[in-house]
Amino acid sequence: MKKIEIRNASHFANNEKTTLFIENGVFVDSLSGEADEVIEAEGLTVMPGLVDMHCHLREPGFEYREDIKTGTLSAAKGGFSSVCCMPNTKPVCDNAAVVEGILRKADQVASANVFPIGAASKGLEGKEIAEMGLMKEAGIVAVSDDGKPIANANLLKKVLEYASDFDLPVLNHCEDMSLAEGAMNDGEVATSLGLRGIPAIAEEIMIARDILTAEYLNMPIHICHVSTARGIDLIRQAKKRGVKVTCETCPHYFSLTEEKCINYDSNFKMNPPLRTENDRKAVIEGLKDGTIDCIVTDHAPHHIDEKDIEFSLANNGIIGFETAFAVGYTYLVKPGYLTLPEMIEKMTINPSKILRLGRGTLDNGMPADVTLVDLKQEFVYTEEEILSKSKNSPYIGEKLEGRVKVTITGGKITYDELR
């Protein structure tokens, strides 16, 4: 393994000139000899390799959209060292064999650490709890039925109880499906476009249920991709009461609103849907006051044939690895809502703590995951530069600030734009 020296970078936390040494895949005080590779990082900002606790790599089963190789290449380009992939694969990642398959493949081809998330229920069917213990032994870091909310309250209770025996965090996509038969946020924009709406209460009702259940059991729960003002407030109040609830949001919820749907462009279609300006501001407020712990991508590649069609028929979801940092920097840090360290925490150490990944720091002795960013670089994101197999990004053609230049994971350079 290469000995790497990163020279004269600016530290994300305090802007101080920093030199980092990497040997045997971990950060060290000094190298045992000459560096094999010296990265001149003058003018670049150094931060821990980013951690994404919510993405879809689509392997096994949907390799025409993405696979572990292309997904993690895309992640590395976005500055991510670690990604946690959701279990809605084919077959579903609800047993140890699939977990092992994903990890074996990742070991061979991945450009990032891949941490699988196991299904909470068998087949994501919301009926019987999945083999969490065996999956944990195989390497999962959490359980979730992402995309298919756990509708049955009794099953959720059992999932929380059983997962606690194995110290497995439970991540729930909150949506009452009986209220959610729409293509975009419910409200005046949907009405004007003649599209069926998904009301905010579909999300909020289930957040309330999940909080109350976790509170009753005194067990932790993590709420996926929150997007509404009242949902965030429910979590804020619960945290004040001491409920062990954590949550995440995605860059699109603090940078885009439902108005973007007016041209029926399905690159603005995802679940939860883009909400109102009031909700967007509430997401920013939640990030500011710490109610929202993490920023995740919900990277969801879809083939052009599943997206370039009638809006209501198009699949939900957008890709997000390659734009997450820049969108965060452009929409949160530049306008002064968050400091850079505050944003970085939500993309590194916070998700790492919730899932106990042991990543997301620059401390000596820790795995050498590093991201170097040129904060001053403005760029227009283009379809041509996308490394994901799928191109379903709402940010194509948009001018962003803060470009990832180098990503290092476990001491290995996984992305390098300097050369």
Next chain:
Amino acid sequence: MGLRNKDLLGLKQLTAEEIMEILDTAKMMKMVLTSGNKKTSHLQGKSVVTLFYENSTRTRLSFELASKYMGSASANITTSGSSVNKGESLLDTARTIDMMATDIIIMRHSQSGAPHYLAPRVKASIVNAGDGMNEHPTQALLDMFTLYEKYGHLDGLKVAICGDLYHSRVVRSNVIGLTKLGSTVSVAGPRTMVPIGLEKMGCTVCKSVSEAVKDADAVMGLRVQLERQQKSLFPSVAEYSKFYSISEEVLKLAKPNAYLMHPGPCNHGVEIPTSVYDCPQSVINEQVTNGVAVRMAVLYLLMARRNQE
């Protein structure tokens, strides 16, 4: 002056001036239509195709006759007799039609925004003949034309629209178009069929049909799809007709000579009792004739724009 855009996607995309130009052109077309010789040569040497993914009697036939009266080559495609049944995508189907040198594609589709999706992807002009719950621009234009003919103006008119507002593309296009030309629109229907934020489109949402109809210059009923009952939007046809239909008593609340309209097809005895449907105030059958005139006007103006390019 003419139309600004290649396509007619909805009344959202039209200015008040463009709408008036269509209505004034429709006046001329109606003279042609009701004269002894309906044949004109406005579309001679041109081709018009109707592509309908949903059932239709009036809209499709009136477009077809309009294009034929004006001398175009015209053809119809419906989903049941085409490769759509073999799973061909909307885009591939439209491109196929486009590549046969078609000038205008008139389309109806169950998905809102389907014509908006196709418009930039084909060379032909797209005319929206109804997209999901979004718009039905030529229906609203013919409704507006009917009132324009009767009153000589649209400014200051009060129009009531009653029924299933949630699923109705007719109400959306009418609210947009009528308010652009200075009419006021009041709407009413079961609350389960009133989409959230409808008032933001510029109409007044009323608590009851009576309230909406009061002092109206025109009253429009909307078709209730009876299968909606299964989705718990209303409990029974009997209850619907008792509380939400445009009955004789309700119609009396409108101005004495107010006109009764309906886009058809009508469920007799549900949204309008048959006796009211055939009353002297009803212009429902006249609307059908006006539909042909308005569609001739739309085809004429779109083709004029194409010829300029």
